[in-house]
Amino acid sequence: MQKNYKEKAGLFMASLVCTIILSPAWSMAQEVAAMTPVPVPGDWWKWPVILLGVTFVMGIIAVLGGVGGGVLYVPIMGGFFPFHIDFVRGTGLLVALCGALAAGPGLLKANFASLRLALPVALIASTMAIVGAMVGLAMPPHVVQLSLGATILGIVAIMLSAKKSAVPDVPAADALSSALRICGIYHDPATKQDINWKIHRTIPGLMLFVIIGFMAGMFGLGAGWANVPVLNLLMGAPLKISVATSKFLLSITDTSAAWIYFNQGCIIPMMVVPSLVGIMLGSFVGVRLLKVAKPGFIRWMVIFVLLFSGGKAMQKGYQEYQKVNNAKPAVSQQMEQAAPAAVKTH
Numbered sequence: 580m581q582k583n584y585k586e587k588a589g590l591f592m593a594s595l596v597c598t599i600i601l602s603p604a605w606s607m608a609q610e611v612a613a614m615t616p617v618p619v620p621g622d623w624w625k626w627p628v629i630l631l632g633v634t635f636v637m638g639i640i641a642v643l644g645g646v647g648g649g650v651l652y653v654p655i656m657g658g659f660f661p662f663h664i665d666f667v668r669g670t671g672l673l674v675a676l677c678g679a680l681a682a683g684p685g686l687l688k689a690n691f692a693s694l695r696l697a698l699p700v701a702l703i704a705s706t707m708a709i710v711g712a713m714v715g716l717a718m719p720p721h722v723v724q725l726s727l728g729a730t731i732l733g734i735v736a737i738m739l740s741a742k743k744s745a746v747p748d749v750p751a752a753d754a755l756s757s758a759l760r761i762c763g764i765y766h767d768p769a770t771k772q773d774i775n776w777k778i779h780r781t782i783p784g785l786m787l788f789v790i791i792g793f794m795a796g797m798f799g800l801g802a803g804w805a806n807v808p809v810l811n812l813l814m815g816a817p818l819k820i821s822v823a824t825s826k827f828l829l830s831i832t833d834t835s836a837a838w839i840y841f842n843q844g845c846i847i848p849m850m851v852v853p854s855l856v857g858i859m860l861g862s863f864v865g866v867r868l869l870k871v872a873k874p875g876f877i878r879w880m881v882i883f884v885l886l887f888s889g890g891k892a893m894q895k896g897y898q899e900y901q902k903v904n905n906a907k908p909a910v911s912q913q914m915e916q917a918a919p920a921a922v923k924t925h
Contacts, residue, residue: 631853634674638861639868640881648858649675649801649833651884654731657724658891662850664720664727668799669840670850672833675801677855678862679829691823695761696778696816701828703785704792704802705835711796712839718797721903724896727798731889734804735882749815752777765820776817784814796836801829 634648637655641648653671657664686692715723752762762777778784787809795802806825810816816824840846 627849627853630850631857634854634857635861635864638858638863639865640884641858641862641865648678648862649799650731650734650804651881651888652854652858653799654727654885654888654892657727658888658895664723665716665840665843665845666847666850668715668723669837669845670847670854671799672801672837672840673846673851674854674858675799675803675829676833676837677858679801679826679833681859683827683830686823686827689823690763690765691819692827693761693763693816693820693824695759695763696810696820697824697827697831699759699761699785700788700806700810700824701831704788704795704828704832707789707792708796708832708836709839711793711798712836713796714793715797715799716839716843716845719903721896721899723798724892724899726896728889728891728893728896730794730798730800731885731892735885735889737804737808738882738885745819746774746776746817747811747815749777749779751779753779753781755781763820765817767819774817776815776820778810778814778816780813780815784809787813792832795832796839799836799840802832803829 633655634652637651638648641651649671652674653667656662656667656671660667683692687694718726756762756778759781761781762775764773764775766773787805791802791805791809794800794805803825806828807818807821810821810824811818837846
């Protein structure tokens, strides 16, 4: 009973924060609509309904596959739906942020997420996420699509090759982690043991989070796909600590990048609301199916979806690149034709 209460409290807090974030965007959209009335097609309601259904399935797959919603949302929506990539990335950050806000307090209270490990990483990753978001919004859409496709294919390679270690062997903590006191003890209910953990290779790990934060802000993917391998395999944090700390990190990193997209008008309530509701409802169903699902099959299904989505994103980016190149000769030809006429007039 107490566990259900904690889950509901976490979901309520996540919904409250999302409402606070989205309410200014909604009022801004109403003001813009009042100033510039635009005829709305009669079938506008179809897109929120489709988003709700697709994200519901996506939420199930994300839980079963152990991946964040953002890493599935951005390539699928950007590749198969007629939404601009900037709006997709902004919504993808909020999708990842919503799940992190719902899970973060419980993970901290259970002593799985480590604040001492999360804070130095979050400082670097969130700063670079802001830079990545600004760079991503300044890039042409076809460059973003091509880069996104290449990144998704890279994530597939990481999922195929990366191994996980429940409790990595760390002979001794390095000087930086000792100075920052990044260590701890947690109780593992599965083994009924208290595990004393510490980390090493802190500086290389923090340097990698410069790249991870930048990519999270640029593509709106969240960063759970990269956080866990770095924390677990490189820095030596136990797997449960790595997963929980990664989830908590998303609530800081994605918030920093999301405000950049929000400030640029890339957050649309008609996209965000059905996406968040669908992901959350799908997550509830996914948790129940997790007990009976076969992990191997689900893992390969997620890899196949990401592989297909990454290829589609690259294809869409290449098509947009061709359109841009085809438009340049036509513009140049029009300028050449207009030049003699301008000379004659003078």
